[in-house]
Amino acid sequence: MVTEQEVEAIGQVLVDPKQPLQARFRALFTLRGLGGPGAIAWISRAFDDDSALLKHELAYCLGQMQDSRAIPVLTGVLRDTRQEPMVRHEAGEALGAIGNPQVLELLRQYCSDPVVEVAETCQLAVRRLEWLQQHPGQPTVAGPYLSVDPAPPAEERDMGQLREALLDETLPLFDRYRLRCGSALFRHEVGYVLGQLQHEAAVPQLAATLARPAESPMVRHECAEALGAIARPSCLAALHAHAADPERVVRESCLVALDMYEQESGPFQQDRPEQPRPPP
Incomplete structure (x- = not known):
């Protein structure tokens, strides 16, 4: 059992800009693995950093933890137009990954965001949440990679059909994402x-x-x-x-x-x- 003091020590590494970025990433993924409100609080504090890469990964980890207690901070990041597009995009994707329908209306608001990556991400997140509502009880983490993805995998297994669909730009983005390529x-x-x-x-x-x-x-x-x-x-x-x-x-x-x-x-x-x- 990890103590609060141990979580704090890991969190201090994460939020310390004097630490090498590699050490901060290790701290981040350690907190992701530990989970819980303490880990979420420390990860949330790091969104003030000036590294877009680090903030992108902060949002990714919060989404993968699938803990609704991360929704407020992710909502704030998505709304904050001062954040880099790749950070806002990842916050939108993370809100979809958590799987809580309470964020549906928020995500719909940003489906027409002027930043195309943010808009497309929110469109995917909305479709994912709608899919979850239509398929209750199905696992949200499946397959060998232990990740929560922007869309469920496609049911098609024929490689030729999958390749053709993957390259078909006329298909809705959600359907192409379901191919996981x-x-x-x-x-x-x-x-x-x-x-x-x-x-x-x-x-x-x-x-x-x-x-x-x-x-x-x-x-x-x-x-x-x-x-x-x-x-x-x-x-x-x-x-x-x-x-x-x-x-x-x-x-x-x-x-x-x-x-x-x-x-x-x-x-x-x-x-x-x-x-x-x-x-x-």
């Missing part, structure tokens, strides 16, 4: 899913997208984190190459990804749920 938001989630799969076959495309300066920083950051999650030697060159990238969110993602690589490759695992790795 357009928009910058969609490409961002493609990078996330490839990282979860943790298969080396995805490395060339992830590295190529990371190296594309014209791509959205929101997408490039997710590609960097995905390379860290895959954690194979073939990932290192791309991550080192962009560890000093002009885009702060990209270079910070590369530094965190290199730390993830060291943790995955070393004898100790980071404090987060272990992800299954497909055979090479």
